[in-house]
Amino acid sequence: MDKLNTLITTAIRKGRQYSRKLWVRVVIMGLLAVFVTLLSQLIEPFIPEEIAKSLNGGSADRLLQLIAVAMLSVTIFSITVMVSVFQSSSSQWTPRVQRLIMQDRTTQNTLAVFIGAYVYALLGIILRELGVYVDERAFVLFWVTVLVLAAIVINLIRWVLHLQGFGQLLDTTRQVESVTRAQFRDRLARPCLGGRPLTKAVPEGTHKITAWESGYLQHIYPEALNATAEEYDVRIYLTQTIGHYAFINAPLLEVEPMGEEPDWDALTGDLKNSISLADVREYEQDPRFGLIVMGEIGSKAMSPGVNDPGTAIDVITRVGRILSDYQDETATEPETLLAHLYVAPLDAADLLRDGFGALSRDSAGTLEVQMRLQQTFSGLMRHPDPGLCKAAKDMARKELARALQAITFEPDQQTLIQSADPEVRPK
Incomplete structure (x- = not known):
């Protein structure tokens, strides 16, 4: 069955x-x-x-x-x-x-x-x-x-x-937000893709399965991976996240035998059938990619050839709405636990960098965009998840310092400081 x-x-x-x-x-x-x-x-x-x-x-x-x-x-x-x-x-x-x-x-x-x-x-x-x-x-x-x-x-x-x-831009950003939010919710509905959270170091003595070609870790079939692990009586540690670019012969998985040494060639062949490496990233199973695309749209809007702060502000709001759904994957057990598969959980700091990193850097000198960015960070600092709160506070403090260096007009600096959360304002 x-x-x-x-x-x-x-x-x-x-x-x-x-x-x-x-x-x-x-x-x-x-x-x-x-x-x-x-x-x-x-x-x-x-x-x-x-x-x-x-x-x-x-x-x-x-x-x-x-x-x-x-x-x-x-x-x-x-x-x-x-x-x-x-x-x-x-x-x-x-x-x-x-x-x-x-x-x-x-x-x-x-x-x-x-x-x-x-x-x-x-x-x-x-x-x-x-x-x-x-x-x-x-x-x-x-x-x-x-x-x-x-x-x-x-x-x-x-x-x-x-x-x-x-x-059109509005329709495009809505599509990206909708797909990213759907993938984000799917991932959080089955934390760690249904496997156990990989929160500690991989045990010693594991066998490394290396990438057979260079490419992005585009897609995995967790149920099939877990079934393969059960068949060979091993534990599988997915040490790289979906969307990671793996060079040929770089470590991709680590396998821990639970009993006798398995037939490594046969096991490797079965594992390849459950993992997809490709030259591009896809939205499915990879909510971080959607956040990166949203950030790229906002960053492009702030380029000298476009100079559209309104689009950047819209993207910031949408990214903040997506991240509002975040929850710690280690806090709840998935409904169907794949006991032989260990997957690294999403990291709140990585998600914030994916969504806001390029955009905040390219808009550092634009007051209106930086104000909305600080307001969004302030909202995320009130999120129920403590990990996201801390990551948002750290990034808010860093981006505020960057913006204050780029904005030289003192009244604008004071306006930006007032828009920031009191916990990240300079002393």
């Missing part, structure tokens, strides 16, 4: 990863179009003859031709819009946000429906030319085609409404 649960959980995780890819949705809609086309042919013989002959094949032909011509043009237009938005978002904000926009569900679903409808129309036309659908019995084909047209119209309206904000 445990192996079955592991397989199901791992399959669900992989399914979630593939569901974010455009080609997967396109293939599914294409197959659905083929299925619907064949299904309509199977249903047709069960329609009473007087009803079946109420519509002839010419009626369906006109609709199929309309869909085939229109969907090709609309799909090309939609792809052009996508490419334009990807390029503009990369140049204006940060290239890291492009991958998130590429995973936009509304865009992917719309393109998948358009291509699926195009495939359906082509199949319908081909089957009509081959004589599979006869003129005398086209009742089901006609009404199925009408339903396909309705689906096209609905998705076209959604797409037009979506384009009103697609790729």
